[in-house]
Amino acid sequence: xxxxxxxxxxxxxxxxxxxxxxxxxxxxxxxxxxxxxxxxxxxxxxxxxxxxxxxxxxxxxxxxxxxxxxxxxxxxxxxxxxxxxxxxxxxxxxxxxxxxxxxxxxxxxxxxxxxxxxxxxxxxxxxxxxxxxxxxxxxxxxxxxxxxxxxxxxxxxxxxxxxxxxxxxxxxxxxxxxxxxxxxxxxxxxxxxxxxxxxxxxxxxxxxxxxxxxxxxxxxxxxxxxxxxxxxxxxxxxxxxxxxxxxxxxxxxxxxxxxxxxxxxxxxxxxxxxxxxxxxxxxxxxxxxxxxxxxxxxxxxxxxxxxxxxxxxxxxxxxxxxxxxxxxxxxxxxxxxxxxxxxxxxxxxxxxxxxxxxxxxxxxxxxxxxxxxxxxxxxxxxxxxxxxxxxxxxxxxxxxxxxxxxxxxxx
Amino acid sequence: xxxxxxxxxxxxxxxxxxxxxxxxxxxxxxxxxxxxxxxxxxxxxxxxxxxxxxxxxxxxxxxx
Numbered sequence: 173x174x175x176x177x178x179x180x181x182x183x184x185x186x187x188x189x190x191x192x193x194x195x196x197x198x199x200x201x202x203x204x205x206x207x208x209x210x211x212x213x214x215x216x217x218x219x220x221x222x223x224x225x226x227x228x229x230x231x232x233x234x235x236x237x238x239x240x241x242x243x244x245x246x247x248x249x250x251x252x253x254x255x256x257x258x259x260x261x262x263x264x265x266x267x268x269x270x271x272x273x274x275x276x277x278x279x280x281x282x283x284x285x286x287x288x289x290x291x292x293x294x295x296x297x298x299x300x301x302x303x304x305x306x307x308x309x310x311x312x313x314x315x316x317x318x319x320x321x322x323x324x325x326x327x328x329x330x331x332x333x334x335x336x337x338x339x340x341x342x343x344x345x346x347x348x349x350x351x352x353x354x355x356x357x358x359x360x361x362x363x364x365x366x367x368x369x370x371x372x373x374x375x376x377x378x379x380x381x382x383x384x385x386x387x388x389x390x391x392x393x394x395x396x397x398x399x400x401x402x403x404x405x406x407x408x409x410x411x412x413x414x415x416x417x418x419x420x421x422x423x424x425x426x427x428x429x430x431x432x433x434x435x436x437x438x439x440x441x442x443x444x445x446x447x448x449x450x451x452x453x454x455x456x457x458x459x460x461x462x463x464x465x466x467x468x469x470x471x472x473x474x475x476x477x478x479x480x481x482x483x484x485x486x487x488x489x490x491x492x493x494x495x496x497x498x499x500x501x502x503x504x505x506x507x508x509x510x511x512x513x514x515x516x517x518x519x520x521x522x523x524x525x526x527x528x529x530x531x532x533x534x535x536x537x538x539x540x541x542x543x544x545x546x547x548x549x550x551x552x553x554x555x556x557x558x559x560x561x562x563x564x565x566x567x568x569x570x571x572x573x574x575x576x577x578x579x580x581x582x583x
Numbered sequence: 584x585x586x587x588x589x590x591x592x593x594x595x596x597x598x599x600x601x602x603x604x605x606x607x608x609x610x611x612x613x614x615x616x617x618x619x620x621x622x623x624x625x626x627x628x629x630x631x632x633x634x635x636x637x638x639x640x641x642x643x644x645x646x647x
Contacts, residue, residue: 286611527638
């Protein structure tokens with residue numbers, strides 16, 4: 173392969189993510205030589221690639237100067253490229269202060285550490301059941317049989333969605349997050365795939381809302397259906413978008429951290445043995461897994477005024493893309509940043525974001541990941557790949573669709 | 584040195600409690616509270632880490 177240069181490197185083409193996974197070498201070069209880099213390539217609207225931890229923090233902490241917008245992430249133009257995100261969903265990720273805070277308040281108290289702590293026993297039980305299903309066999313697809321199941325079950329339980337509908341939630345989440353992937357999106361154009369999935373989602377949530385208005389329960393669906401923003405009920409489009417956001421976000425990222433975490437442990441047998449010897453390491457291990465896998469690849473911001481960032485002059489209207497996995501490998505923040513070290517402390521990764529849009533579900537994700545990796549460490553006697561991991565075609569979320577493993581597990 | 588938590592910003596993510604449980608505590612209103620208003624120097628490093636990790640920038644360290 174030719175040597176990497178700033179002029180030719182590619183961090184957007186979704187096919188590269190399928191073939192090679194995250195472009196860590198490219199990000200390392202950008203961090204070193206052009207941390208605020210004007211990315212200009214055919215088929216991509218020009219944007220600034222932000223790859224340093226400190227710069228992403230600076231941008232994220234000024235939501236007025238760097239606004240979120242309908243352009244959620246940078247993608248390459250291809251046939252039937254998606255509409256601006258706001259036309260698909262209007263939700264927390266593309267809202268700004270003060271609206272963003274007002275909307276976040278509607279469900280925020282259900283995601284605080286105290287609130288999710290009440291789900292701990294339920295999460296442990298679901299995890300045990302998921303792993304019980306592996307007993308008596310030697311091979312499985314870790315994604316569909318393990319890592320997808322736990323977050324899906326937890327978010328669906330929180331919403332009060334009956335078990336019979338979970339498979340549909342799984343399918344639609346995949347279609348919404350990976351519309352450019354042939355297995356997830358479908359056979360039509362990206363926009364058509366998205367539209368179809370959204371319509372199905374909205375019809376389902378609309379019915380759920382009607383039900384919870386008639387007979388409210390103590391679940392997330394009721395909180396949203398009967399919730400209010402500045403004293404008014406949520407408008408229909410925003411309400412249904414909110415459902416979709418929480419289901420999708422509650423599904424995809426934890427799944428990918430779980431899969432990526434096990435993949436990292438298989439590739440680093442010394443760390444796997446370390447965790448098995450000392451399961452009390454699990455909290456630190458989970459932070460390291462989140463830093464290492466960093467499932468969200470990028471979100472964008474738009475500069476609302478001329479400003480200077482890390483020595484570069486930005487103009488009003490310029491688009492910035494914040495590359496979170498790159499921040500997680502920043503040599504100036506993390507000692508031996510390319511080493512996977514389950515005991516790493518402190519671990520100030522920003523894989524959950526930081527500032528106004530800090531991941532609403534971070535506490536829930538942490539709880540799920542801790543339960544999963546604690547139980548895996550206790551029960552999995554051995555594990556290895558039984559085939560290559562298949563990555564999702566996306567430069568937005570780093571997804572692994574299938575990961576065959578060969579294992580021995582205690583009953 | 585004094586420590587303050589801005590309750591207009593804090594939304595109870597609890598990162599501060601994880602790294603500095605001697606200094607911060609989450610209470611029933613899902614806000615973080617400072618247990619030691621004037622902490623000793625020995626706690627400085629963990630308070631600085633808490634301030635750095637706070638996703639809402641709600642923690643302020645004020646030098647006397």
